[in-house]
Amino acid sequence: MISFLLRRVLASVPILIGVSIVVFITIKIIPGDPVASLLGPTSTPEARAALEERLGLDEPLPVQYVQWVWHLLQGDLGTSISKQTQVLGLVLDAFWNTLVLTAFAALLAFALGISLGAVAALRRGKVSAAISNGIALVSISLPQYSVGLLLIIYVATGTGLFPTAGMYSAIGGGGWGDLFSHLVLPGITAALVPAGIIARMFRTTVIDVMSMDFIDALRARGMSERRILLHAFHNTTPTLLTIAGLQLGYLLGGVVFVETVFSWPGIGLLVFQSIAQRDLPVIQAGVIVSALAFVLINLVVDALHATIDPRMRAHS
Amino acid sequence: MATIDVAVNPRFRRRVRTSGTRRRLPTSSRVAGGIVALLLLAALFAPLLTSQSPTVGVLGDRLQGPGAAGHLLGTDGQGRDILARLLYGARPSLLTGMIPVAVAGLLGTAFGLIAGLGKPLLHSVVMRFLDVFYAFPAVLLAIAIAAALGSGSSNAIIALSVILVPPVARVAEAETGRLRNADFMEAARASGSSWFSLAYRQVLPNIAPAVVVYCTALIGLSIVYSAGLSYLGLGIAPPAAEWGLMISDLQQYMFTTPALLIAPALAIVVASVSFNVLGDGLGSYLNVRSETV
Amino acid sequence: MKRGGLLKNGDAGTPAGASTGAHRAAAAAPAPSVPGKNTLRVRELSTTFVSGRREVRAVRSVSFEVRPGRTLVLLGESGSGKSVTARAVMRLHGPRAVITGDVTLGEVDLLAIDDAAMRGIRGDRMALVPQDPSAALDPLRRVGSQITEVLRLHGVVPDKASARARAIELLGLVGIPDPQRAFRSYPHELSGGMRQRVVIAMGISCDPEVIIADEPTTALDVTVQAQILDLFADLQRRLDTALLMVTHDVGVAADIADEVAVMYAGSIVETGPAREVLERPRHPYTQALLAAIPTPGVERGQLVAISGAPPMAGEDFPGCAFAARCPFVQPTCRTTPPPLVGVGSGHLAACPVINPITPGTPVLGPTLENSR
Numbered sequence: 001m002i003s004f005l006l007r008r009v010l011a012s013v014p015i016l017i018g019v020s021i022v023v024f025i026t027i028k029i030i031p032g033d034p035v036a037s038l039l040g041p042t043s044t045p046e047a048r049a050a051l052e053e054r055l056g057l058d059e060p061l062p063v064q065y066v067q068w069v070w071h072l073l074q075g076d077l078g079t080s081i082s083k084q085t086q087v088l089g090l091v092l093d094a095f096w097n098t099l100v101l102t103a104f105a106a107l108l109a110f111a112l113g114i115s116l117g118a119v120a121a122l123r124r125g126k127v128s129a130a131i132s133n134g135i136a137l138v139s140i141s142l143p144q145y146s147v148g149l150l151l152i153i154y155v156a157t158g159t160g161l162f163p164t165a166g167m168y169s170a171i172g173g174g175g176w177g178d179l180f181s182h183l184v185l186p187g188i189t190a191a192l193v194p195a196g197i198i199a200r201m202f203r204t205t206v207i208d209v210m211s212m213d214f215i216d217a218l219r220a221r222g223m224s225e226r227r228i229l230l231h232a233f234h235n236t237t238p239t240l241l242t243i244a245g246l247q248l249g250y251l252l253g254g255v256v257f258v259e260t261v262f263s264w265p266g267i268g269l270l271v272f273q274s275i276a277q278r279d280l281p282v283i284q285a286g287v288i289v290s291a292l293a294f295v296l297i298n299l300v301v302d303a304l305h306a307t308i309d310p311r312m313r314a315h316s
Numbered sequence: 317m318a319t320i321d322v323a324v325n326p327r328f329r330r331r332v333r334t335s336g337t338r339r340r341l342p343t344s345s346r347v348a349g350g351i352v353a354l355l356l357l358a359a360l361f362a363p364l365l366t367s368q369s370p371t372v373g374v375l376g377d378r379l380q381g382p383g384a385a386g387h388l389l390g391t392d393g394q395g396r397d398i399l400a401r402l403l404y405g406a407r408p409s410l411l412t413g414m415i416p417v418a419v420a421g422l423l424g425t426a427f428g429l430i431a432g433l434g435k436p437l438l439h440s441v442v443m444r445f446l447d448v449f450y451a452f453p454a455v456l457l458a459i460a461i462a463a464a465l466g467s468g469s470s471n472a473i474i475a476l477s478v479i480l481v482p483p484v485a486r487v488a489e490a491e492t493g494r495l496r497n498a499d500f501m502e503a504a505r506a507s508g509s510s511w512f513s514l515a516y517r518q519v520l521p522n523i524a525p526a527v528v529v530y531c532t533a534l535i536g537l538s539i540v541y542s543a544g545l546s547y548l549g550l551g552i553a554p555p556a557a558e559w560g561l562m563i564s565d566l567q568q569y570m571f572t573t574p575a576l577l578i579a580p581a582l583a584i585v586v587a588s589v590s591f592n593v594l595g596d597g598l599g600s601y602l603n604v605r606s607e608t609v
Numbered sequence: 610m611k612r613g614g615l616l617k618n619g620d621a622g623t624p625a626g627a628s629t630g631a632h633r634a635a636a637a638a639p640a641p642s643v644p645g646k647n648t649l650r651v652r653e654l655s656t657t658f659v660s661g662r663r664e665v666r667a668v669r670s671v672s673f674e675v676r677p678g679r680t681l682v683l684l685g686e687s688g689s690g691k692s693v694t695a696r697a698v699m700r701l702h703g704p705r706a707v708i709t710g711d712v713t714l715g716e717v718d719l720l721a722i723d724d725a726a727m728r729g730i731r732g733d734r735m736a737l738v739p740q741d742p743s744a745a746l747d748p749l750r751r752v753g754s755q756i757t758e759v760l761r762l763h764g765v766v767p768d769k770a771s772a773r774a775r776a777i778e779l780l781g782l783v784g785i786p787d788p789q790r791a792f793r794s795y796p797h798e799l800s801g802g803m804r805q806r807v808v809i810a811m812g813i814s815c816d817p818e819v820i821i822a823d824e825p826t827t828a829l830d831v832t833v834q835a836q837i838l839d840l841f842a843d844l845q846r847r848l849d850t851a852l853l854m855v856t857h858d859v860g861v862a863a864d865i866a867d868e869v870a871v872m873y874a875g876s877i878v879e880t881g882p883a884r885e886v887l888e889r890p891r892h893p894y895t896q897a898l899l900a901a902i903p904t905p906g907v908e909r910g911q912l913v914a915i916s917g918a919p920p921m922a923g924e925d926f927p928g929c930a931f932a933a934r935c936p937f938v939q940p941t942c943r944t945t946p947p948p949l950v951g952v953g954s955g956h957l958a959a960c961p962v963i964n965p966i967t968p969g970t971p972v973l974g975p976t977l978e979n980s981r
Contacts, residue, residue, distance in 0.1 A: 018448030023460075030464045137596070141588035143540045145547050145563060146581035153574045213744030220701055220739065221732035221759050221811065235749055253453020257544055271456065272548060275463040287460045291452050309749055310795045 001306065004313050008302050012295050019291045020072070023284055024065050030280070072288070090270065091285045095293070098259070098266030102251045104183050105190035105258075109247065112191065113198025114240075120199065121206035122229075132199065139196025144254060148189040148261035156185060165263040186262040190255055194247040205239045206232065238309040245301035249294045345597020351590040359406035368397035370404035370557040379573055389579045392566055394555075398579050405557035405580070408469055410587065412551065412558075413539030415473050420480035421531045425523070427481065428488020429515045432496060443489070446482045454479045458541060462550040472551040476538055487530045491523035525602040533595030536588040543584050559584050646677035646818045646849055647715025649698070649735075654710035656690075656697045666925065667693040669875040670710070673868075675819060675851040680842075682862040682883070683855045684898075685872035688919055691855045692740075694872070695821050698853075699737055700727050714818065733763040736812035738822040742805040746796040752807050753792030756780070756814060763815045779810040784840055802833035806840065813844055820845075822854045826861060838864050859902055863887055868955075871895050874920050874930035877949070881956030891958035893935045929959070937962045948972045 052058045059067070113136075120132040156162045162185050168178055209215065209232045218228050256268035263269065267286050274282040306312040341349075358365065368387075373395030382390045382398075389398035431442035449457070458475040465471035495501060495518075504518050543560030545551045552558045554565070562580040570577060656668040668690040675681045683691040697708050700719065712719040714734060719727065731737075739745045747755055756779060757772035766772040773792070780788035783806040796804060805825065812820055822841065826834040842865055845852050856862060862869050866883035871894065879892040890896045897915045917934035920926060928943040929935070935942065939962055949957040950964045951971030958964055966972060 014444060015447050015451050018445070019451050022448060022452070022457075026460055026464045030466075137592055138585075138589060141536055141540070141585055141592050143543060143581070143584050143588070145544060145560075146577075146584060149563070149567060149570055149577060150581070153570050153577075157571065213739060213741060214747050216701070217737070217739050217745035217808075218747075219731070220699060220737035222728040222730070222762060223732075224728060231747060235747065238749075249450075249453050250455075251453075253455035253457070256455055256459060257547070260548065268456075271459060275459070275548070275550070283460060283463060287452065287456055290456050294453060295451050311748060311797050 001313060004306050005299075005303055008299055012299060016292070016295060019295075020069055020288070021065070023288055023291075024068060026287075027280060027284060028061070087281045087285045090282065091267065091289050094265060094267045094270040094286075095289050097264065098252070098255055098268065099293075100179075101183065101186060101190065101255060101258070101264055101266060102248065104187040105194070105251055105255075106244075106248060108187055108191035109194035109198055109251070110244070112195040114202055116195070116199035117202030118206060120203040121210070124207075133203075136196040136199035136203075139192050139199070141196075142192050144189050144193065144257040145261050147192060148186070148258055151185045151189060152261070166265070186258045186264050189261070190251060190258045193254065194251055197250075198243055198247060201243050202236065202240065205236045209235045238305055238312075241301050241305045241308070245298045248297050248301075252290050252294055341601045342597045345594050345601070348590040348593035348597065351586065352594060355406060355410060355587055355590070358403050359410050362400075362403040362406065365403055366397070366400045368400040370396060370401040371555045372396065379569060379576075381573055382575055382579075390573070390576050392562070392576060393569060396555075396557075398562075398576060401557035401562055402559070402579050402583055405559050405562060406583070408546075408552050408556065409539060409543060409559040409584070412469055412472055412476070412542035412546075413587070414535055416476035416480050416542070417531050417535045417538050419473075419477040420484050420534070421527065423477070424481045424484025424486075425488045425520075425527055427485035428490075428492055428523075428527075429519060431485070431489045432492025433511065433515055433519065439489075442485075446485050449479065449482045452479075455541065455544070458545065459548065459550065462545055467550050467553060469552045472542055472545045475545070475550075476541055480534060480538060483534070484527065484531065488523055488527055491526045492519055495519055495522055525598075529595050529599040529602060531595075532598055533592050536591035536595070539587050539591070540584060646851070648674055648676045649819045649851055649853065650674045650711070650713045651694075651698060652711035654694065654697060654708070654712060656693050656702065657707045657709075658702075659705055659707055667875055668697060671872070671875075671877050673870050673877065673880065675853050675868075677818065677851050678845065678849045679867045680845065680852040680854060680865055681868045681870060682866035683853065683870050683872055684857070684859065684862045686857055686919060688874075688921075689872040690875035691857075691872045692823055695737075695823055695853060695855045699731055699735055699821060701731075701737070729763070732759055732817075733765075733815045734817055735819045735821065736815070736817040738809055738812045738820060738825050740824040741828045742801065742808045743796065743828070745808050746804060748796055750795075751792070752794050752796060752799070753777075753780075756792075756807070756811050759811050759814050765815050775814070776810075779814055780807065782813070783807070783810045783844075784836070785810075801829055802836065805829060805833075805837055809837075809840065809844070813848060813850070816848060817850060819851045819853065822852065824856055825854070826856070826858065834861075841865060859887070859899065871898070874924075874926075876930065876959070878931070878960070879956075879958040880949070881953065881958075885953055885956045889953075889956075891952045891956070891963055892960045893937050893963065894931050895958075897934075897936075 049058075057064070116132040116136050120129045120136070123129045152165075163182050166182060168182060212235070215228060215232060218231060223231075255264075255266060256272060258264065259266045259268035260272050267290060271283055271286040274280075274286070362370075373391060375395045377384075377387070377391050378393055378395040380387055380391045382388065384390055387397050387399070389402065391397055392401070427442055427446065431439045431446075434442070458479045461475035461478055462472050465474060501514070501518060504514055509518070542551060543558070543563070546558050546560030547564045549564070551560060554561060559580040563577060566576045566580070651674065652672045654668060654671045655666070658665040658667060671690075671694055673681060673683075683694060685691045693702075696702055697706070698712055698719070700708070702708065708720060710720070714730070717730070719730070722730075746752065753773065753776050756776040757766075757769070760766045760772045760775055761769075766775055777788045777792050780791050785791045785803060785806050791799065791803065791807070796807075799807065805828075809825075820841075825841070826837055829837060838861065841852060841854075844850065852865075854861070854865065862883065868881065869883045869886040870877045870880040871886065871892065872878065873894050879886055879890065879895045886895065887899065890899055894915075897913075901913045901915060915934055920930055920933075926932075928941075928945055929938075929947050932938050932942040937960070942962065947959045947961050949959045949972070950961055950966055952958050952964045957971075964970075
C-alpha cells in the first residue's frame with residue numbers, strides 16, 4: 001500500500017511539471033510586448049531594455065521558466081497588478097471559498113446522481129427509470145449560468161428564502177446557518193451537471209456489476225436480493241471513486257460560472273475579474289492552484305481506490 | 317473454422333441478425349436529430365427568416381416583453397429584436413460549439429491511434445502528455461487560454477479545441493487498445509501492412525463509431541462551454557449576436573424583464589440536449605458502450 | 610488415466626475398450642440411498658423465455674433423475690439447452706422464464722415453493738458450481754469471508770470462529786495446500802485451478818444433497834481438469850451427494866458419469882447408463898457426436914464432422930430436430946416428433962428409425978413438442 005502511494009506520488013511529479021510548463025506557455029503566448037505596455041509608448045529603448053533586464057525577460061525562455069518555477073516553489077506568485085497585494089494570499093483565500101462551495105456541490109451531486117442512477121439501473125424498463133434517465137440527460141445539458149440566473153430570479157427573489165449573492169450576508173452575517181443559506185442556490189446550480197453525469201455513469205456501472213457472474217453465484221448460494229444489492233454496491237465503489245475524482249475536477253473548474261452569477265468570492269470569480277483587468281499573475285496563480293488541488297484530490301481518490309480494490313495494489 | 321473467423325476484421329463480418337427486428341435509431345434520437353437539423357437550418361437561413369436586424373435596434377422599442385407588436389420574443393436593452401438575435405446568433409453559437417469538436421475529434425483520434433498502436437514507450441509519453449491537460453479543470457484552462465489569446469471567436473475555438481482533445485484521445489486510445497491484440501490485427505501485420513495502413517484501414521473504421529458517438533455528445537457540451545466563454549466576455553465581441561453574449565447582456569434586466577432571458581437560455585439547453593440525445597441514440601444504434609468522461 | 614478405449618473413431622456399436630476410470634470402477638455398483646439424502650427428480654421440465662411477443666423454447670419436456678451418490682451428465686453442444694435445464698432446476702432464471710413441469714427434491718416440489726423457501730434450499734440442499742470460477746467470486750473480498758458468508762447464511766455454524774474453522778477445513782477438503790493462507794487470499798491471488806476448488810468448497814459447504822456443476826472444467830487447463838474431476842468423484846463418494854454435471858466434453862462424461870443424457874435442441878435424445886450410451890449409442894446424433902472425436906494414433910484421414918448446423922435456440926420444428934442432418938432420416942421423421950424408445954436396460958433413445966417400435970417396446974412419449 002505504501003509503495004503504491006509512493007509510486008503514485010512520483011507519477012504525479014512529471015504531471016505537475018507539465019502543468020507548470022503549460023501555464024508558463026499560456027502566459028508567454030499572450031500577444032503584445034509587456035514591457036512596452038508597462039512603460040507606455042513614450043519610453044526610450046534604453047528604459048525598455050533596462051526594465052527587460054530587471055524583469056528577467058531578456059533571458060532565454062528555459063531560463064525564464066526555471067526562474068519562474070523557483071519563485072513559485074518559494075510561494076512567491078508575484079504581486080497582483082490590480083490589487084497590489086501578494087497573489088498567494090489572495091488566491092489561497094479565494095480557493096478556500098471555492099472549496100467550500102465545491103464540497104457542498106459535490107455532496108449534492110453524488111446524492112442526486114447515485115439515487116437517479118440506481119433507480120435507472122434497477123428499474124429498467126419501468127417508468128421511473130425513464131424519468132431518471134430523462135432528468136439526468138437534461139441535467140448534463142443545462143448551462144450553469146442559465147440555471148443560476150433562473151434560480152436567482154425565481155427562487156431567491158421570488159420566494160425570498162435564499163439570498164441572491166455572496167457567501168455571507170454583509171450585515172449581521174457569519175456562522176453556519178448564514179453560510180448554508182448562501183450555499184444552497186449556487187450549490188444546486190453547480191451540482192446539476194455533475195449529478196447528471198454521475199447518474200448516467202452510475203447506472204452503467206450498476207448494470208455492469210449486476211450482470212457479473214458472481215452476483216449470479218450469490219443467488220445460487222441462496223442469498224436474498226437485498227444482500228446481493230449490498231454486495232453489488234460494494235463492487236461499484238471503485239468506479240464511483242474514479243468518477244468522483246473526475247467530477248471534482250470538473251466542479252473545481254466549472255465553478256467559474258456559478259461564482260460569477262452568484263458573486264461567490266472564490267477562485268472562479270477572482271480569475272474572471274482578473275481577466276477584465278489583465279491581472280496576469282492572479283490568472284496564472286488561480287489556474288496553478290486549481291490544478292495542484294486537482295492532482296492532490298486524485299491522489300487521495302487513488303489511495304481510497306486502492307484500499308477498496310485489492311487488485312489495484314497488485315500492479316502499478 | 318473458428319480461427320479463420322476471428323482473423324477477419326469485424327468490420328467485414330456479416331452483421332448477424334439475432335432477432336427478427338432491425339436495429340433502429342430510437343424515436344427520441346430521431347426527434348433530437350430533427351431538432352438539430354432545424355437549428356442548423358435556422359442558422360443558415362437566418363436572414364430569410366427575419367427581416368429585423370440583430371445588431372441595430374430602435375431605442376424607442378427597448379425592453380419590450382415577448383409578444384409585443386412585431387417582436388415575437390421581445391427586445392433587448394438596445395431595442396434589438398430578440399428573435400432576430402436568436403436566429404443570427406445560432407451561427408456563432410453552433411459553430412463555436414461544433415468546430416472545436418471537429419478539430420478535437422481529428423487530433424484526439426490521431427493521438428489515440430498513435431498511443432494505442434505505438435510501442436509502450438510511445439504510449440506512455442502520449443498518455444502522460446494528455447494527463448497534464450487532464451490535470452487542469454477543463455473550464456478554467458479554456459478560460460485561461462482564451463484570456464491569454466484575447467477575446468474573439470477564433471481564440472475561443474482554439475481554447476475549446478485544446479481542452480477537448482484529451483477526452484477524445486482517451487476514448488480513441490481505449491478503443492484502439494481493445495483492438496490491438498485482435499487476431500485480425502496480427503493477420504494484417506503478418507501480411508506486411510505498414511503502421512499507417514493498419515491504423516487507417518483496420519483500426520479506424522472500427523473505432524470510428526465510438527469516437528463519433530462520443531463527439532456528438534461532446535458537441536452539446538462544447539456549445540454550453542462556448543456560450544459560457546462568450547458570457548464571460550471571451551468569445552465573439554458585441555454587438556454581434558450570440559446566445560451566451562445575449563445572456564450576459566440581458567442579465568442586468570433580470571429583475572425587471574426576466575422573460576427576455578428565457579429565449580437564449582432555452583436555445584442553449586435545447587441545442588445541448590438534442591446533441592446529447594442524438595449521441596445516445598447513435599450509441600445504442602451502433603452498439604457502442606457509453607462512456608462519459 | 611481416464612480417456613481411451615471407450616471412444617473409438619468410426620462406427621458406433623464397437624465393443625467396449627479399456628475401463629474408463631478408477632473412481633468409476635470403484636463405484637460400479639449403485640450406492641444405496643443414505644437416509645437424509647434425497648433424489649432429484651425432474652419430469653417434463655420445459656423452459657420458455659418470453660420477451661415481448663417472442664417466445665424461445667429453450668428446454669422441451671426434459672425428464673431425468675439423479676440419485677444420491679450417482680452422477681448424471683447432461684451432454685450436449687452449446688445451445689442444446691443443457692445449462693438452461695440445470696439452472697431451471699435451481700430456479701435461477703429471471704422473471705422472463707416460464708418453467709413448467711415437475712421438479713422434486715425428495716418430498717419438496719421445487720417449482721411450487723415460494724422464493725424464500727427456494728433461497729433456503731439453494732446453497733444448502735442444492736449447490737451450483739458455476740462455469741467460470743474466476744467470475745463466481747467477489748473480486749473485492751477475501752476468499753475466506755466469502756465461504757463463511759455462505760455457512761452463516763444457512764445457519765450451518767453457530768458463530769464466526771466456528772465458521773472460520775469450518776471454512777479452512779473445507780478448503781483443505783478440496784485439496785488446497787495451505788488452507789490458512791488461501792483463507793486470507795483474494796481471488797486474483799489464486800490460480801484458476803485453486804479458484805475452482807474454492808468455488809467447489811463453497812458448493813459443498815452446507816453438505817448439499819445435490820451438486821449441479823455447469824461445465825466445471827471448461828475454463829481450466831487440461832491437466833487441472835483431470836484433478837478437478839477426481840475431486841468431484843472423491844467428494845461424491847465421501848458425502849454421498851447426487852451430482853448433475855453439464856458439459857459438452859464427451860471425455861468428461863466418459864470419466865465421471867454413471868448415467869448420461871444427451872441433449873439436442875432442447876430435448877433429451879438419448880439417455881441411459883454411461884457405458885451403454887457411450888459404447889452403444891442408439892441415436893444418430895449421439896453416434897455422430899462420438900464419431901466426430903478425433904483419436905490420436907489413428908491413421909490420418911478427414912476429420913468427421915456433422916454436416917449442417919444445430920437449430921437456432923428455440924426454433925420450432927415439426928418432427929425430429931435432427932432430421933435435417935440425419936443420415937437415417939425417413940419422411941415420418943420430419944412430421945412426427947419421435948418418442949423416447951427403450952432399447953436396453955435403462956437405455957432410451959428418441960429414434961424410432963434405428964430402434965423400431967414393436968409391441969412390448971417401452972415408449973416414453975414424445976420428447977419433442979409439436980410446433981404450434
